[in-house]
Every structure is written in C-alpha cells, then in structure tokens.
Amino acid sequence: MPEGDSLFRFANKLRPVLEGEVIEAARSHGPGPVPRVQLIVGKRCTGVRSQGKNLIISFENGLALRGHLRMYGTWHVYAKGEPWRKPEREARLVLEVAEAVVVNFSAPVIELIEERALAAHQPIAGLGPDLIDDDFDAAEAFARLRAPSRAALTIGDAIMDQRAIAGVGNIWKHETLFHCGINPWRTVGSLDDETLRALIAKARELLRASVGKPGPDDVVPRRPTMWVYARPGQPCRRCFTRLRMNRQGVDIRYTTWCPKCQPIVEGQPMPPEGPRRR
Numbered sequence: 001m002p003e004g005d006s007l008f009r010f011a012n013k014l015r016p017v018l019e020g021e022v023i024e025a026a027r028s029h030g031p032g033p034v035p036r037v038q039l040i041v042g043k044r045c046t047g048v049r050s051q052g053k054n055l056i057i058s059f060e061n062g063l064a065l066r067g068h069l070r071m072y073g074t075w076h077v078y079a080k081g082e083p084w085r086k087p088e089r090e091a092r093l094v095l096e097v098a099e100a101v102v103v104n105f106s107a108p109v110i111e112l113i114e115e116r117a118l119a120a121h122q123p124i125a126g127l128g129p130d131l132i133d134d135d136f137d138a139a140e141a142f143a144r145l146r147a148p149s150r151a152a153l154t155i156g157d158a159i160m161d162q163r164a165i166a167g168v169g170n171i172w173k174h175e176t177l178f179h180c181g182i183n184p185w186r187t188v189g190s191l192d193d194e195t196l197r198a199l200i201a202k203a204r205e206l207l208r209a210s211v212g213k214p215g216p217d218d219v220v221p222r223r224p225t226m227w228v229y230a231r232p233g234q235p236c237r238r239c240f241t242r243l244r245m246n247r248q249g250v251d252i253r254y255t256t257w258c259p260k261c262q263p264i265v266e267g268q269p270m271p272p273e274g275p276r277r278r
C-alpha cells in the first residue's frame with residue numbers, strides 16, 4: 001500500500017515532468033466521480049507535492065488535482081508514444097504535456113478542487129503533521145496521538161490514523177512498532193509519554209530514510225530492511241523467534257510481530273485468536 005514515503009517519491013517523479021509545463025490534453029475515467037479535467041487543459045502546472053498520502057498537482061488558474069491511492073493506485077510517467085506497463089482501462093487520469101504523459105492507475109480518489117479550498121477540505125484539513133516534512137511538528141503529533149479519544153485504540157491502529165500523524169501505512173506501522181519493541185495490541189493509553197515520543201521519532205526516521213532524507217544525526221541512512229512486515233511464520237531477524245500474525249483493526253489488516261521482541265504486557269488487550277502461520 002502506498003504510504004507517505006511512496007507519495008513523496010511519486011511527487012518527486014512527477015514534479016520535473018509537470019512543473020512549468022502546459023497541459024495539452026487531459027482525460028479521466030471512472031469508476032467513481034470523474035473530475036472536469038477540461039478545466040486544466042491549456043493551463044500551466046505550477047507545482048506537485050505530497051501531503052501525507054495525498055498527491056496534489058496545482059495549476060495556474062487556481063485549481064488543483066488531488067489524488068489518493070489507497071491500496072492499489074499508482075502514478076506512471078511515460079514518454080510520448082511509449083507503451084504503458086498497465087492496461088489503459090485501469091487509467092483513472094491521463095495528463096499530457098509536450099514531452100511526456102502522466103498516468104494515474106486505479107486511484108479511488110481523483111478530484112479537482114480550488115487550491116484555496118484545500119486547507120479547508122476535509123481529507124487534507126484533518127491531516128496530522130506530515131512525518132516526512134522538514135518542519136515536522138513533533139509536539140503537535142504527540143498531542144494528537146495523546147488525545148483522550150485515542151487512548152483506547154490499539155497502537156497498531158492509532159499509528160496509521162492520518163488525523164494524528166500523516167504518512168504511516170501498514171509497512172511502516174509494522175517496522176516502527178518492531179524497532180520500538182511495542183506489541184501492536186497495546187493501547188495508546190498504556191504507553192508512557194517517553195515511549196510515545198520515541199515511537200513518533202522512529203516512524204519519522206524510517207519514513208525519511210526511505211526517501212533519502214537525513215535522519216536525527218543529519219546522516220542519510222540506507223533504505224531500511226524489513227524486519228517484520230510481510231514475514232509471518234519466518235524467524236525474527238533479531239532473536240530468531242517465529243513471527244506471529246493476526247488480524248487487526250477497523251480495516252482488518254494483518255499484523256505481524258515478534259512475540260519476544262514485542263512482548264505482551266500485563267493488562268493489554270490480547271491479539272485475537274486466529275491464523276498463526278505454521
């Protein structure tokens with residue numbers, strides 16, 4: 001699933017192709033509401049940026065396209081005439097400029113809105129601080145995670161709540177919790193302030209590392225290895241205990257964790273009984 005770091009990379013890929021260029025042709029297809037892309041034909045693109053898991057493409061006439069990829073969406077850039085790597089029927093949005101074609105495949109959300117309305121626009125307005133941002137507001141992120149309404153949530157759910165902190169999806173949820181030694185079923189309320197701050201810092205470090213941004217010591221780390229994500233049933237890379245997996249959360253995703261490195265603590269909700277791979 002595309003997370004904040006992927007969107008940051010998509011923005012970096014699209015920016016040199018679109019910024020400053022005039023949109024020569026644009027089309028959009030369902031399923032779902034189809035934006036009136038003819039309004040941006042003949043207009044110059046003024047910027048491309050990511051905000052949490054959203055990609056925003058701005059135009060000189062004050063309009064902006066917002067795309068949200070959810071599980072399967074992706075952005076491709078092609079030279080004119082180059083064959084596409086996905087079938088045309090999956091294209092949700094096609095933008096043509098002089099030298100290139102930008103295609104969005106399978107995004108459930110593509111909408112055209114007024115740039116000045118973006119700040120008040122619900123999916124954007126409600127976002128917590130973006131972990132990848134250079135001027136990330138850690139205190140605000142902490143305050144949002146600490147909100148009483150989130151105290152009873154499991155941390156595995158809360159860390160992906162984009163209204164608390166923006167950018168973490170299923171992959172970085174797994175990896176952050178492993179590195180911090182926290183069992184995914186612990187509630188936010190059971191974590192002390194220091195642990196919660198360390199968790200936010202680790203999530204930020206991993207996401208930034210993934211896009212080649214400097215970490216806490218101004219060192220650009222290598223792309224991180226996956227310690228637990230998508231490794232159920234395999235041995236923990238640290239302690240060799242077999243990793244467990246269970247369903248978790250409102251969206252019912254699978255969560256994998258190391259029973260030894262991320263121990264269950266007294267009084268916490270228990271992971272549901274369910275599939276234990278091998």
Ligand SMILES: [Zn+2]
Nearest residue numbers: 236239258261
């Ligand atoms: Zn372990």
